[in-house]
Amino acid sequence: xxxxxxxxxxxxxxxxxxxxxxxxxxxxxxxxxxxxxxxxxxxxxxxxxxxxxxxxxxxxxxxxxxxxxxxxxxxxxxxxxxxxxxxxxxxxxxxxxxxxxxxxxxxxxxxxxxxxxxxxxxxxxxxxxxxxxxxxxxxxxxxxxxxxxxxxxxxxxxxxxxxxxxxxxxxxxxxxxxxxxxxxxxxxxxxxxxxxxxxxxxxxxxxxxxxxxxxxxxxxxxxxxxxxxxxxxxxxxxxxxxxxxxxxxxxxxxxxxxxxxxxxxxxxxxxxxxxxxxxxxxxxxx
Amino acid sequence: xxxxxxxxxxxxxxxxxxxxxxxxxxxxxxxxxxxxxxxxxxxxxxxxxxxxxxxxxxxxxxxxxxxxxxxxxxxxxxxxxxxxxxxxxxxxxxxxxxxxxxxxxxxxxxxxxxxxxxxxxxxxxxxxxxxxxxxxxxxxxxxxxxxxxxxxxxxxxxxxxxxxxxxxxxxxxxxxxxxxxxxxxxxxxxxxxxxxxxxxxxxxxxxxxxxxxxxxxxxxxxxxxxxxxxxxxxxxxxxxxxxxxxxxxxxxxxxxxxxxxxxxxxxxxxxxxxxxxxxxxxxxxxxxxxxxxxxxxx
Numbered sequence: 001x002x003x004x005x006x007x008x009x010x011x012x013x014x015x016x017x018x019x020x021x022x023x024x025x026x027x028x029x030x031x032x033x034x035x036x037x038x039x040x041x042x043x044x045x046x047x048x049x050x051x052x053x054x055x056x057x058x059x060x061x062x063x064x065x066x067x068x069x070x071x072x073x074x075x076x077x078x079x080x081x082x083x084x085x086x087x088x089x090x091x092x093x094x095x096x097x098x099x100x101x102x103x104x105x106x107x108x109x110x111x112x113x114x115x116x117x118x119x120x121x122x123x124x125x126x127x128x129x130x131x132x133x134x135x136x137x138x139x140x141x142x143x144x145x146x147x148x149x150x151x152x153x154x155x156x157x158x159x160x161x162x163x164x165x166x167x168x169x170x171x172x173x174x175x176x177x178x179x180x181x182x183x184x185x186x187x188x189x190x191x192x193x194x195x196x197x198x199x200x201x202x203x204x205x206x207x208x209x210x211x212x213x214x215x216x217x218x219x220x221x222x223x224x225x226x227x228x229x230x231x232x233x234x235x236x237x238x239x240x241x242x243x244x245x246x247x248x249x250x251x252x253x254x255x256x257x258x259x260x261x262x263x264x265x266x267x268x269x270x271x272x273x274x275x276x277x278x279x280x281x282x283x284x285x286x
Numbered sequence: 287x288x289x290x291x292x293x294x295x296x297x298x299x300x301x302x303x304x305x306x307x308x309x310x311x312x313x314x315x316x317x318x319x320x321x322x323x324x325x326x327x328x329x330x331x332x333x334x335x336x337x338x339x340x341x342x343x344x345x346x347x348x349x350x351x352x353x354x355x356x357x358x359x360x361x362x363x364x365x366x367x368x369x370x371x372x373x374x375x376x377x378x379x380x381x382x383x384x385x386x387x388x389x390x391x392x393x394x395x396x397x398x399x400x401x402x403x404x405x406x407x408x409x410x411x412x413x414x415x416x417x418x419x420x421x422x423x424x425x426x427x428x429x430x431x432x433x434x435x436x437x438x439x440x441x442x443x444x445x446x447x448x449x450x451x452x453x454x455x456x457x458x459x460x461x462x463x464x465x466x467x468x469x470x471x472x473x474x475x476x477x478x479x480x481x482x483x484x485x486x487x488x489x490x491x492x493x494x495x496x497x498x499x500x501x502x503x504x505x506x507x508x509x510x511x512x513x514x515x516x517x518x519x520x521x522x523x524x525x526x527x528x529x530x531x532x533x534x535x536x537x538x539x540x541x542x543x544x545x546x547x548x549x550x551x552x553x554x555x556x557x558x559x560x561x562x563x564x565x566x567x568x569x570x571x572x573x574x575x576x577x578x579x580x581x582x583x584x
Binding site for chain 1: 383388390413414424438458459461
């Protein structure tokens, strides 16, 4: 079998391209070891920011719901004074909960996004790059974090306009950013883990609906844990959203909180989420 | 050497190449099943460095599954698949660094511009920042998308998206370019354009190209060698000319007039698929179940 190809290629008759392709002849030097993970995380975050730059519709539409929560629910319950908030206006008490909620709602869509990317072939293409699955999931998780962070900024501005007395201490705001990113990393991984189990968009949407409301109402976002019935307190205890809200309240309002525990719980939850979602990513690729 | 029509029964044919160069891809008795359905059933294949190899076959022949095994997307036991001597089961990262992959779907991210789509792949292949912009620009230039580079990919035509995906695959200077049905769903002009770009880049870079298609005319025109796949195995292997002449010669010995036109690659495939149906050794498989899973096992 040493004969020449039977059919001539059309391009073989064409002259060689006159433009320079010299860079496309040498493969890039691989990044080694620990530098690979941050590089992939930056790549995924960059994509998210580029998409937001091209289409900000989601940013605006997603601002409506938190604004309504603060405006209607927050202002009404501030008047009723039905919920014990430790002496601060209810709308102030509510604001960190709504920041956490809107960040969670963004993150919980990442499972649907990864299934869409699977269906579109984008995921497979990324999985054929020198990106370990855990790095891909970590990248997605932090991309969710970055997107949620931008959303959090929008909600903080809305809250400030509505007269919520938030801190403007830059160090505390950096802490808020870190908490929002960690929380969103966990919820996006929870969603991508479920995506790896159910494998279809329709089923995942059902799951998404089924878990977001219990996560929200089973947390301290709207009311203190102390007034919950015992069983709901137990739910709240294992719900990472409660730790996120607790930390946000402590940082933004200066209320008593358990910052160390909150950070640790969110960090461990995010790490477990990344591990679970990474281990199931292979199922999506099949 | 006569074309090896019975390639599937001769393991040696899997390692022979038309050019005699080192194997870019080597599959040894590659097998993969989705539950009850065997998609790839003992595939022996060797693609020589620098050649354009076409893996042909109808939907459900196992082409896409074979490609997914080669690209490390599907887990296979060690020893079955090697890419430039690297075992895909043991050295996934090394294998992936040598691959450029264009899947069957039009897979560019529609929310990003052409340039951003290519830049993402430059980033995930570790192209250093100072070189990134120039490399991305060259990849876009190579597929004639310079003018459209800063438009969102959702404004591109099907042919342009395919060329964009080609640029995404090229930006990392792969040694092996794998294209899964690159022209499916494109109009004839876009098909020709995609192939012309594949060939121009291949001639400029010398990379190996492994392509699956069910368009026999394309394979005949653009591939150095083809493997005809049916029911998970290679049933015939050789240059398109060898396969056509082999069938013509056999027909003449069976009494066909010498004036008969030379068979097309499609005739060769019909001939192979017929005999392939008879020599199935894996037992009878339900046609309906094969059809149901055709999409997955492509």
